[in-house]
Amino acid sequence: MNNRRGKRESTEAFTQTAHIISYLLATIVFIVCSLTGRNNDFLAGTILMRSLVPAAALLILIDIYFYCRSHRTASLPGWNLLKYAALFAVNTMALLYCQDGHLWLFSAIYLLPVALACITLGRRWGFAFAGAATTIVILLARVRSMDANQAMGMLQGPFIFGFIFFLLAWLLGSIIEAEKNTAERLRQERDLIARIMDTSPAGSMVLDSHGKIVYANARTEQILGLKQDMLQEMFNGEPEGDISFPPREVFQNVVSRGEPAYNCPGTVSRAGEGSTYLSVSGAPIFGSSGHLEQVVLTVDDITRQKMMTEEMLKADKLESLTLLAGGIAHDFNNFLAVILGNISLIKLRPLDEKTAKHIEYMEKTILQARDLTRKLFIFSRGGAPVRKVVHLQKLLLDTVGFALSGSEILYQIEVDEALWPVEVDETQIVQVFNNILINAVQAMPGGGKIVLTAANIANGDTGRIGKTPLKEGNYVCVSIADQGIGIPPDKISKIFDPLFSTKPQGSGLGLATAFMVIQNHGGVIDVESEPGVGTTFYVYLPAAAAAAPVPAEESEELFYSNCRVLVMEDGELLRKACGEMLQHLGCQVSFARDGAEAVRLYREAAENGEKFDVVIMDLTIPGGSGGLETIARLQLLDPAVKAIVSSGYSNAPVITDYKEYGFSGFISKPYRLKELSAALKSVLA
Structure with missing residues (x-):
């Protein structure tokens, strides 16, 4: 490319020089013709010297002026044509003046307009001027008054000049057209490279060996957040302070080593947008002499890829944490079951008032711990998603209390008393509301208030807030409003995009997960926000066609039976506690x-x-066959077997749809004596 650029510049310089030389030669010809052509005609020579020579000089000045203005920017074919025609006419007048049959050499002056026409206008105009010059030279031969031999002798010169004119037009025209074709191909290649670089997703820069930016595409400015003048300042020298600028560092590395550098990581800070992670590559460009002339830099924004990598690592850690949480909750539940079972047995004995109060307090504390383990089971995602018809009132109260515990955030809950039931996966819906509440808390670092409302939206109700249209049907709308910093208008459309976050340390997964969960439930999640005022999320869930089951009232009356019971439990203490409670109920264990x-x-x-x-x-036996495998084997022995499944995974499919798996009843760990009695009664009574 450098060689082609050099050829083009050489051609332009040659053309400009030829313009000036041609008129200087024409002026010299006029002077020579005046002095040698017709010395006895003093008046004619004086006219020629005083008119044609100044005209030629003026033409030189005008030509230089126009050429300098149009140099490298635009061509003036009309001006060139007029200029060469004027030169042609001046030459003709000079030859007519001095023509006496002995000055044929002066016909060579026509080589100038022919050559210049070929160079600047092309081969066609070169042939035209060559033909005109040949015709004039023949006409100036004055062969009409001569005999045939004399005429042939006189025409040899014009024909020779004509041949030279056409040969010159053909040679120069071919060379110039080849140069023009090369220049056109070079221009097309340059335009193609420019388009590629301008549309490239990566930033591209070309710098000379001293760090001056020769070219930088728009993507570079977008990635680095700097205009080209500020970008140039970053390459001019070491900035003050400890400011890192990876492109400059890669440039200096390439210049000092003379070798490419690939995928060099780095970060730049952008005002109000946190850090941008970069991957910078550089390659040297050497001239024909072997010296480094330019350096090409490419800058990639790898922030998204880095975030995805970090989130994958976080997901792996989270998966390990969920497994750990599930395991801890399972073991902790077994310990609670032992304690709660023994408390139930102690309460059956005669106790003084003070001891009874202490036992009652212990039991309440254990029941609170049981609720905590159930939340851990929800976090550990125990079991596959299970939808069931539920009322949202208690679920919302529990979720808000759990999500805002330990914070300085006030909250207000307004729930319609006649709120319709919904068919949802409790675990996933709790996760949705928990993610929204966490975002609300983070949006109010100085404290504030959250208002949660839940209301029915009847079919065709136009009073709903939000932009996303709802399908026909009845919905339950849950809105969560905070008094936080709000979301800028230019970012609110991306709020549910994966990995998008308005917080520097945000993962961008919470609201994306919420959007996916609500969409999978056939609902809609929408958001409205005003910077400085707050944000409100709207969650619309389809109302369930069936009513939610009414929880059975707990009976304090125990069910006694002398039935034979087989207890499968891996924990010795839990086996003992369960056995003692069953024996109290009269069972053989x-x-x-x-x-x-x-x-x-x-x-x-x-x-x-x-x-x-x-x-x-027990549903889960570490290192052995659990409830699912065992019930399948027992049914092969006795299709009428009656089995009760016990587990802390209260939302697992086996628990919620226990009959589908061959069980006759279920009991959730940890359980008390009255809950164990109720489970036996449901199976045997």
Whole structure:
């Protein structure tokens, strides 16, 4: 490319020089013709010297002026044509004046307009001027008054000049057209490269060896957040202070080593937008002499990729944490079950008033701990998503209390007393409201108030707020309004995009997850915000067609039975506590540590005619067969087997749809004596 640029500049310089030389030669010709052509005609020579020579000089000045103005920017074919025609006419007048049959050499002056016409106008005009020059030279031969031999002798010169004129026009025209074609290809290549660089998703810069920016596309300014003049300042020298500028560092590295540098990481800080992570590459461009002339830099914004990598690492850590939380909740639940079971047994004994109060307080504390473990199970996502018809009142109260605990945020809850039930996955819906509440808390670092409302939206109701249209049907609308900093108008359309966050340390996953969950439930989530005033999220969930089941009232009356019960539980303390509660209810109890032992004991009892009436089995047995595997094997032995599944995963599909898995009842850990009694009654009564 550099060689082609050099050829083009050489051609332009040659053309400009030829313009000036041509008129200087024409002036010299006029002077020579005046002195040697017709010395006896003093008046004619004087006229020629005083008119044609100044005219030629003026033409030189005008030509230089116009050429300098149009140099490298525009061509003036009309002016060139007029200029060469004038030169042609001046030459003709000079030859007519001095023509006496001995000055044929002066016909060579026509080489100037022919050559210049070829150079600036092209081969066609070169041929035209060559033909005109040949015609005039022949006419000036004055062969009419000569005989044939004389005429042929006189025409040899004009024909030779004509051949030279056309040969010159052809040669120069071919060379110039080749140069023009090369220049056009170069221009097209340059335009293509410019378009590619301008539309490239990466920033591209070309700098000379001293750090002066030769070219920088718009993407560079966008990524770095700097206009070209400020960008140039960053390359002019080391900035004050500890300011890192990766493109300058890569440029200096390439210049000092003379080798490419690829994918060099770095960061730049942009006002109000946090840090932008960059990947910068640089490559040297050497001239024909082997010296480094330019450096090409490419700048990629890898902020999104880096965030995705970090979020993948966070997701891996979160997955490990959820597994850990599930395991801890499972073990903790078993401990609570032991304590709660023993408290139930202690309460059956005669106690003094003070001891009874302490026991009652302990039981309430254990029940609160049970609620905490259930929240841990929700966090650990135990089980596949399960939808069921629920009322949102209690769910909203529990979620708000849990999400805002330990913060200085005030909250107000307004729930319609006749709120319709919804069919949702409780775990996922709790996660949605929890994510929105966390965003609200983070938007109010100095404290504030959150207002949560829940109301029915009837079919065709136009009073709803928000922009996203609802399909026909009845909905329950939950709005969560904060008094935070708000969301800028230019960013609110991206608020549900994955990995988009208005907070520097935000993951950008919370609201994206909320959007996906609500969409999968057939609902709509919308947002309105005003900077400096606050933000309101609207969650619309389709109302359930069926009514939510009414929780059965707990009965304080215990169910006593002399039935035979097999308890499958891996924890020794829990087996003992469960056994003592069953024995208090009059049951005969046997124990199994895992599924294999439970199947063996059940088979032996059936063979001995002492079949178990009920099997209570834990859903999860670490290192052994759990409830699902065991019930399948027991049903092969006895299709009429009655089994109660026990687990802390209260929202797991096996618990919510236990009959679909072959169980006759369920009991949620940790449980008290009255809850164990109710489970037996539901199976045996």
